[in-house]
Amino acid sequence: MEDFEAALEAVLPRLRRFAHGLARNPADADDLTQATAERALKSREQFQPGTSMAGWAMRIMRNLWIDTARQRQRREGMLAPEEQGERVGAEGAAESSVELHYLMRALDRLPDDQREAVAAVMIDGLAYREAAEFLDIPIGTLTSRLVRGRQALMSLLGEQ
Amino acid sequence: MAEPFVSDEELIAWIDGELSAEAAARLVEAIERDPALAARAAAHRRLAERMTTAFGPIADEPVALPRKETAPVISLAEVRAARAEAARTPRRWAVPGAIAASLMVGVLAGQQTMMVASVDDRSGALTLATPVARALDRQLSGEAGPIRVALSFRGKDGGYCRSFSGQHIDGVACRSGGGWELRYAAPASHAAGTGYRMAGDDVAKAAVVEQLIAGDPLDADAERKARAADWK
DSSP, X not given: OXXXXXXXXXXXXXXXXXXXXXXXXXXXXXXXXXXXXXHXXXXXXXXXXXXXXXXXXXXXXXXXXXXXXXXXXXHXXXXXXXXXXXXOOSSOOOHHHHHHHHHHHHHTTSOHHHHHHHIIIIISOOOHHHHHHHHTSOHHHHHHHHXXXXXXXXXXXXXX | OOOOOOOHHHHHHHHTTOSOHHHHHHHHHHHHHOHHHHHHHHHHHHHHHHHHHHHGGGGGSOOOOOOSSOSOSSOHHHHHHHHHHHHHXXXXXXXXXXXXXXXXXXXXXXXXXXXXXXXXXXXXXXXOOHHHHHHHHHOOTTOOSSSEEEEEEEBTTXXXXXXXXXXXXXXXXXXXXXXXXXXXXXXXXXXXXXXXXOHHHHHHHHHXXXXXXXXXXXXXXXXXXXXXXXXX
């Protein structure tokens, strides 16, 4: 059981990075990481020793994110769409963090299916075959979502 | 001679290292012959590099497992109990002046003494390192991260203060001159990797919070508002 916690803790930084690919801002990414870790600790009986802790925890994260994304859509359906205010810390607002906010905002404009494909491959670094397996889609579907997501990001970010 | 059209899919697969060696070699030849194709490839590569540069370092920041107890490091109830206790019994130590307050490292309410190593006794020495300051800027109480913020409150001078807990240090910091200044710090009690906290540290930290606090700690709503206003 101690092993389980150590293994989970070891993958948390990677999970948190993936969360930044899914969530709309760094605070939400940390919330998502926290919720994933809590759910993983609670569901530890379901983890099969010998399988990938990262893969298991990432699936938990994706499910949580899908649930919160649905809630978000319902909520936003009732509210006027609003540009997320760009808030950068008063202290330590390094350029890298400004760039991170900027990229996260662009990712937030993608449809969810393109966004998770982009996050799995470009942020988590999964190979196409692994990403397709993780998202439970055929590899051709993965590559087409990835390509459309990247094309959209390029035009959003002015990379032509 | 017209070049065969190269799709974005193929370019992206090449950048992601998903093309076979043969297909990659053919593509490299095509790129060398075709400046427009080279420009498209470069744009895709720039995007990939921007993503890696921005998101990659996140995985280098340590993240602690959520604590067994879900309550913040210092709970509202504890602070209120400490305040009620303080109201009943006379202060065991006089209110220090502003200078003493800013050096309130290791000044404790009589029970135990705890000193932080290597804090220089000079002005500005207690300004916090960037990762801590950033967490204090943007994290709400109880959120996961390398640094966990436990509690936010208004200090007696009107500025915001926040208590936090990191990998190596537990502390209380208050806004000062546009940044965060450390008012109390102690080695993190969970640094040994147990994931559990010892009660004594909370008592010491709660005493410092009690000394600094004006009114009640911020609730989640007030905290979000304070964050939106950059803690001004």
